[in-house]
Amino acid sequence: QKEVEQDPGPLSVPEGAIVSLNCTYSNSAFQYFMWYRQYSRKGPELLMYTYSSGNKEDGRFTAQVDKSSKYISLFIRDSQPSDSATYLCAMLAGTASKLTFGTGTRLQVTL
Amino acid sequence: ETGVTQSPTHLIKTRGQQVTLRCSSQSGHNTVSWYQQALGQGPQFIFQYYREEENGRGNFPPRFSGLQFPNYSSELNVNALELDDSALYLCASSAPGVTSTDTQYFGPGTRLTVL
Numbered sequence: 001q002k003e004v005e006q007d008p009g010p011l012s013v014p015e016g017a018i019v020s021l022n023c024t025y026s027n028s029a030f031q032y033f034m035w036y037r038q039y040s041r042k043g044p045e046l047l048m049y050t051y052s053s054g055n056k057e058d059g060r061f062t063a064q065v066d067k068s069s070k071y072i073s074l075f076i077r078d079s080q081p082s083d084s085a086t087y088l089c090a091m092l093a094g095t096a097s098k099l100t101f102g103t104g105t106r107l108q109v110t111l
Numbered sequence: 112e113t114g115v116t117q118s119p120t121h122l123i124k125t126r127g128q129q130v131t132l133r134c135s136s137q138s139g140h141n142t143v144s145w146y147q148q149a150l151g152q153g154p155q156f157i158f159q160y161y162r163e164e165e166n167g168r169g170n171f172p173p174r175f176s177g178l179q180f181p182n183y184s185s186e187l188n189v190n191a192l193e194l195d196d197s198a199l200y201l202c203a204s205s206a207p208g209v210t211s212t213d214t215q216y217f218g219p220g221t222r223l224t225v226l
Contacts, residue, residue: 008151034214043115043201043217044154088153097144097167099203099215101153 003027006089006102014110019076023089023102026070030091030100033065035074038086038104047087048074079109115204115218123224124192132187132221134202142166143185144215145177146201154201160185161207189223197225 006023013019021035032051036044048063050056050072056063064073076083086104116135124130136143142161146154156169160179174190183204189196199222203215 004153006153036217041199041220041222043117043219046214046216049214090153097142097159097161098156098169099144099146099154100156103151103153 001026003100004089004091004102007105008103010106010108012108012110013079015079015081017079017109019074019079019083019107019109021074021076021087021089021105021107023072024070025072025091027091027093027100028070029093031094032092033063033072034090034092034099035061035063036088036090036101038088040085044088079107081109081111083107084109115202115216117200117202117218117221119221120219121222121224123226125226126192126194128192129188129190130192130223132189132200132202132223134185134187134204134218136183136185136202136204137216140204140206140216141183142205142207143179143183144203144205145185145187146203147171147196148199148201148220150198157187192225194225197223199223 004025035048038044053067060077062075088104089102090099144159145157148154158168159166163179176188179185199220201220203217205215
């Protein structure tokens with residue numbers, strides 16, 4: 001079993017839709033949770049960073065962490081064609097140096 | 112403030128050859144991490160360098176090695192290339208202990224193709 005599970009998609013939604021992206025994890029040592037966006041053939045770009053359980057909002061993006069269920073989510077409101085990309089969840093244990101990534105979910109926002 | 116840069120952008124090698132990839136960290140960042148991303152997969156941690164010392168290593172064989180220089184730039188060396196080494200190699204820089212988080216910022220990557 002992988003430490004971080006993420007549905008690879010692809011996920012196709014119409015412009016303006018609310019998108020929900022999710023990851024589950026098995027390692028209780030994970031304390032920091034991140035979402036990265038990666039366009040084709042580019043490096044990952046940090047979108048959201050959270051530490052504790054609860055919600056964090058930044059513009060159209062909301063990150064949600066539920067440590068008791070080992071489940072994190074990223075919500076995108078009013079999705080745009082420019083949001084079409086692969087979304088990677090990543091996690092960090094407090095004393096570790098490495099990020100552990102999910103497989104990534106490919107999102108396509110259509111006109 | 113300049114971001115993370117990597118060179119070269121693309122590289123084609125043959126099996127058995129050796130390759131060196133380079134990374135310049137973001138201004139003010141003293142830590143560099145290297146990741147390998149196979150097609151359709153998430154990045155896999157190779158190793159991290161902090162102040163010129165290796166600070167954690169993933170499940171990669173010894174033919175993957177690295178260096179960090181006094182200016183915090185870094186190199187990834189891969190010897191005896193295998194076909195499965197074909198991937199996007201990503202460098203990320205961070206400043207643990209300097210900034211409030213250990214957030215890692217990624218460069219654009221080097222795409223390595225092994226024939």
